[in-house]
Amino acid sequence: MAELFNVAKGKKVNALGSNTAAITDGITEAGVHWDGGAAPAQAIVDLGGFYRITAATLTTYYGDGRAYQFALYAGVRSSGMTLLYEQKTDEEATAEGYKMTFSAVVARYVKVVMLHNTANPSVHIADLAVYGEECPEYKEEAETAPKADPEDLAYGKPTRANVNDAFSFLVTDGDPESCWLGELYPRFVDVDLLDNYQLSRVVLTAPAFAGFDYSLYLSADGVNFEKAGSLTTTEKKTEAELALEGKTARVLRVLCTGTTQGANGASALCQVKAYGKKAGGEVLPTRKIIEMTTYEEWLRERENVDLSKLKDAKGQYNIQDTYTPADTVRALEGLIGRILGQMYVDWFVFRIDRSMRKNSYELSETENEKILIHADCGVSAATALNFYLKYYCKVQVTQQTKQVCMPEKAPHIAEKVCNSSPYEVRYAYNYCTLSYTMPFFGYDKWQRELDFLMLSGVNLILDLTGMEAVWVSYLQKLGYTADQAKDYVCGYCYKAWWLMGNLEGYGGPVADAWVLDTMEMARVNQRYMTVMGAQPALETFVGAMPESFGTLANAHLKEKGFSDVRPYMAPQGLWAGGFVRPNVLKTSYDGYSYLAKLFYDTQNQVYGQVSDYYCGDVCHEGGIVPADLSKPQMSAKILNELLVADPRAVWILQGWWSNPMKEVLDGFGALKQEHILILDLAALANPKWTNTKTWEGVEFGSTPWIFCILDNYGGRTGMHGKLKKMVELMDNARRKGKVLKGIGITPEGTNGNPVVFDLFWEMAWRTSPPDMDFWLREYAQRRYGLADQASFEAWKLFEKTVYGVESYDGTTKNNVINENASLEMGYCTGGYYKIGYDRELFERGVKTFMEDYEALKHSEGGIYDTVDLLRMTLTIACDDYFEVLKRARALGDRTTFRKYSEKFLSAMKLVSELSTYNEDELLGNWIGRGVDFTEDERTGHYAGFDLDMMAYNAKILLTVWASAPITNYANRQFDGLMDDYFLEMWSRLFKRVNKALKDKTEAPAKLGKECFTVGWAFTKPGKTYRRNAANPEGDGADRGLLAVYRDVKKHMGNREELQSLVKKQDAALKKKKLKEEKAALSSTIATNLEH
Known part of the structure; x- marks a missing residue:
């Protein structure tokens, strides 16, 4: 007889509840389990073939004395299974599990029905092992019973x-x-x-x-x-x-x-x-794979560059050999034309000299008074151009706006300006940025973003546009169909967490056209980066694989002579409580090198050899390193495979949570000095580079790193920044960091707080902090296009308040109005909705700023800042109203509650109205950019399903995040979102509380689970939202901004009044509590006397 083995391990499970994959993952730890909800609950396992089974072990949650009752069934079909075993008594659950033996039975399906848990109503399975042997001689009998509905066309179909x-x-x-x-x-x-x-x-x-x-x-x-x-x-x-x-x-x-x-x-x-x-007619074939062109073919056709003439014996080539300095000059002239206008191209002469010192430029004049920019590459030249625009022409270009009122003729440069960056690397983006800001960026939005990055001197950009094509092509080579490969790829808005190994497939599938179109767009964007001298950071192969990999790729791998891959697929548990992570392939698998090489070859076929930088983390945010795998050996293997693919490669790791683990860094040995780069992801708020314990010394144990600012979570709306502290800490790191390689921005969502990024990127080319008063005066002048004292005075006040004070977590504060509706006394939206600065001082800055509105309104930056400042004013006011409302409900004070709930809702409506003046804050544009992409003449065909999934992705992310909710994590103050989601929640709660207070019944403190219901209802199709920003002067149904400001002022200047009211409420609550305690004590005494 053949040896019995666990025939259920890694097999598919059909069950309700969370983490169904845990039932067959082979892990028996009680904390890694399936939660089936209230008993009875069942799970069916498809063994994937016919087996003669004789025993099983069911491991449940254990360790606290609990016991489970259950029944085990099996059969050759998923219905009509035979009962094999019943656990009817309350036998304590242990780590050894419930062991079962039974007469041999041939089965493909095994069902366990969980009947009872002595500890609580829910039932759990940590692992189900079923022991048996293959039964190849068994032949499945065809069903002979007639189908119940002979007219049903779908019966029995694939x-x-x-x-x-x-x-x-x-x-x-x-x-x-x-x-x-x-x-x-x-x-x-x-x-x-x-x-x-x-x-x-x-x-x-x-x-x-x-x-x-x-x-x-x-x-x-x-x-x-x-x-x-x-x-x-x-x-x-x-x-x-x-x-x-x-x-x-x-x-x-x-x-x-x-x-x-x-x-x-x-x-x-x-x-x-x-x-x-x-219906007749031709039956169209269903495609099996998506065909893709290679980068080599693309470059030959588009740029007339033949890579075969540039490759060495190993197939390597230097991407710099694919373009000339003249190509870089043309790219720079294109940037000027897009940003300033074609008439200004003639103002400048560019000389690109690759022999110059790296990351350097010179600014001077030619004999005919043109501006000469001499630089080592396009990025340095663009930085010089931006310096000239800022400090000579007094204009500004940010991610969101530009003020480009150029002087009549080019201002003279009296003395040559020579500058160089002290940083080898100037890096942009967090994985999350790709999803929270730019999931639907098309060609034009990306071009505008890249132009801004070039002007800012950025030379390394995390750009994973088109990664869908890499994975679909890769998996197709391993035996997957296109549909099976796309099941692994996440939806349009979830790329960040898919590529970090946190989830797979959610929100998908993406359209076939999306796979091809984003690949094309990535090539176009990255060609621009390449010619300018910047590099995209691509993906490292760290072994994260689809849950289906052991099933669908195994035959291909066996044909190549490798072992069965299934035992080498390591489950990674859950992420964020509800998402099953992709499995990780153990580096000990004998086909690991083959799979790594195939991945890098595929990535090169999609992008070309355009970069030497590769991102990817081992066990991001709590992933599990297999117990039988040495962490140093694992990391060494991953790096070695990367260096085989690209001998110049640098592996970028995120300094985040417990990563990078010391044992992982130990595996790199001496190679880390040239081939590892760590992002100190939140070096401003929570620096890791100064930690002396975790890595046995500062700077991650002397591992090259870069100083990053993470100033935003989830892309949330809000003003925030610590300007002075930022430049001081950056300068400190520059002076003390012995292996510091550069600086970078890593916000989860960008497109906010332009002043922070303007200053940050300027520091990339400075060796000391600027005088803040001078810098702010210059900033205000170039932002609004006028030398105005009032706006400068306002900015000095903002630098002392919203742009000068430490926040709870280094990012914008949470806003009460953008949270689930709750008035619980301890409810505080994560603990950091309160501001750490003087509200009255901030409001004085707002009033000072608005004194010059008539002049400011003519600049994009002036309108943008007006909207930001007035919204921030209102959200802070609502935070104060919130304190009053919590106490008024607890006191049963209907009059106060009604008054301040009306103020709260009024302020929310004004926030929504203000957002209509900024096209990037329109919900219609957030949703509509997906449609814009599909309608671009450069993209392919998208069907109704594709458009619907884009809209679902866009709405779900901003509200409940997913059906496994991370509710409001990515909240925004977009116009339609405020009206139809946040305002709806708060209005419901206030209406119920007001009614309860009127009826003198117990007032609800929160909506609870209903908040998810409101959020999910919002995601359904139906309503369309505006796409055009309101006219600040007023137009038709839209009011002018000044009219809105008059209403905003009704919510200003009341801080002292509200604080006084809260003090009185607290005193009343204390008195009420003492009265209740006294009454309870009297009741207890009376009860005791009776007995």
Whole structure:
């Protein structure tokens, strides 16, 4: 007899609850488990083939004396299984698990039904091991029973799902009791009818444990899906029908878009039935793979550069050999034309000299009084150009706005200006920036962003545009179909967390056209970087793989002569409480080098050898290093494979949480000095480079690093910055850092606080901090295009308040108005909604600033800052109203509550109105940029499903974040978002509290779970939002900004009044508490006397 082994390990599971993959991951630790919710709950395992099984071990949660009751079933089909074992007694759960033996039975499916937990209502499984041997002689018998509905076109037809695909067949098996389950939502199931049909109707059956919302899409080719309609089921009405009036389709897609389970609920579907008649016509084939051109082909066609003539014997080439200094000059002239206007190109003469000192420039004049910029590369030249524009022409270019009122002729340079950067690296972006700011950036938005970065002197940019193409191409080479590969790729707004190894597939799939279009756009963008002398940071192969990798890539790897990969796939547990992380391939696998090389070859085919910098972390934010793997050996292996692919490579690691682990750095040995670069991600608020214990010495144990500022989480709206402290700490690091390589910005969301970035990037070319008064005066002049005393005086006050005070976590404060509606006394939005500066001093700055509004309004920066300042004024006022409201509810004071709840809501409406004056703060533009991208003549075809998923991604991220919620983490003060989400929540709560206070009943303190319901309802399609910014002068329904300011002033100057009121409320609450305690004591005494 063959040796018995665990035939369930790594196999697919169909179950409700969270972390279903834990059931078969082979990890028996109690903390890494499936939570099935309230008993009874079941899980079905697909063994993937037929096995003769004789024993099993079920490990549950254990360690506190609890016991579980359960039953085990098995069968060759997912229905009609045989009972093998019952645990009916309360036997204590242990680390050894519940061991079961039974008579041998042939099975493909195993089901465990969890019946009881003595500790609490929920049931849990840490691991289910099923022991047996393969049974190749077993032949599955065909079903002989006639199908229940002979007219159902979908019965028995092929299916696929973008999650839990192994169980998608259940929706066409004819059994209304069977059910496909998919973790979280939105998720979908496709049914291929195998021919074209003129459909009359489709009927969906859902399970009865919850209500579900579905969208039905139809396709002729299995790629392009158009929406046919929506369906809803309830716990009592589990069947829903949609009339289709003869629409023709081959493939049906049922997207589960919501459920009454709420947060962390599952997608579910029991049956899909379709009715109609054959339509005739050509049956279009469904594509298996997405074909892609190589970078070498692209460069030859676009730039007439033949890389085959530049490669060495190992296929390596220097990307600098693909362009000339003349190409760089043309790129610089293009930048001037875009930013200033074509007429100003003739003002400048550029000389690019690669033999000059690195990162340096000279500014002078030619004999005919043109401005001569002499630099080592395009980035240095662009920095020189920006210096001239700022300090000679008094103009400004930021990410959001520009003030480019140029003088009539080029100002003279009296004396040559020579400058160089003390930093080898000037780096931009956090992984999160790619999702919180630029998920839908198209060609024009990216060009504007890159122009700003070039002017700022940035020479290393985290740019993972087009990474979808890398992974789809890579997985296709390993045996995946295009659809299977895209199941791993996340949705449009979730790229950051996918590429950091936190989640896979959520929000997807992306369109085929997106894979190709973003690859093309990446090549265009990175060519501009290359010619300018900047590099994109690409991806390091750290072994993160799809959950399906062991199943779908195994045959290919075995054909190549490698071992079975499945035992080498290490589960990584959950991220953020609700997302199953991708597995990690152990570096001990004998095919690891092959897989790493294939990845780098594929990445080069997509991007070319355009960079020597590669990002990627081992076990980001709590991932698990396999216990049987040496961390130093693991990191050494990863680096060595990178250096085989690119001998000049530098691996960039994030200094974040516990990373980089000391043992990981130990694995690099002496190689770290040339090939490792650590981002001290939040060096301003929480520096790690000064830590002397974790890495046995400062500067990460003398590992090269860069000083980064992380001044924003989630892309949240708000003014913030510590200007003086920032430049002081940067200068301190420059002077004391022995292995400091550079500086960088790593905000999770950018496009805010332009003053911070203006100063930060200027420091990249300075060797001492500036005089702040001088710098602020210059800043105000170039920002607004006028030498104005009032705006300068205002900025001096802002530098003492909003741009001068330490915040809780180094980023913008949380705003009460952008949080879940709650009036609990201890509720404080993460502990940092309160400002750390004088509100009255800040408001004095706002009033001073607004004195010159008539002059300021003519500049983009003037309008931008007016909007920012007035919104900040209102959000701070609401924080103070919040303190009053919490206490008024607790005291039962209806009059005060009604008065300040009206003020609170009034201020929220004004915040929304103010956002309409800034096109980047319009919800319609946040959502609409996805549509803009699809309508660009440079992009391909996108169907209705693709556009719907873009909109879902955009709305979900800003509200609940996902159906496994990280609620309001990415909150914004966009106009429509304020009105239809935040205002809706707070209005509901205030209405109920007001009514309760009026009726003298207990007033609710919060909306609780209803906040998620409001948020998810907001994500549904229907309402459209404005795309054009309001006219600051007023136009039609839009008021002028000055009129709005008059209303804002009603919320200013009341700090002292509110503080006095809060003191009185606190005294009253104290008195009330003493009275309640006295009454309770009297009641206790009376009760004791009675006895």
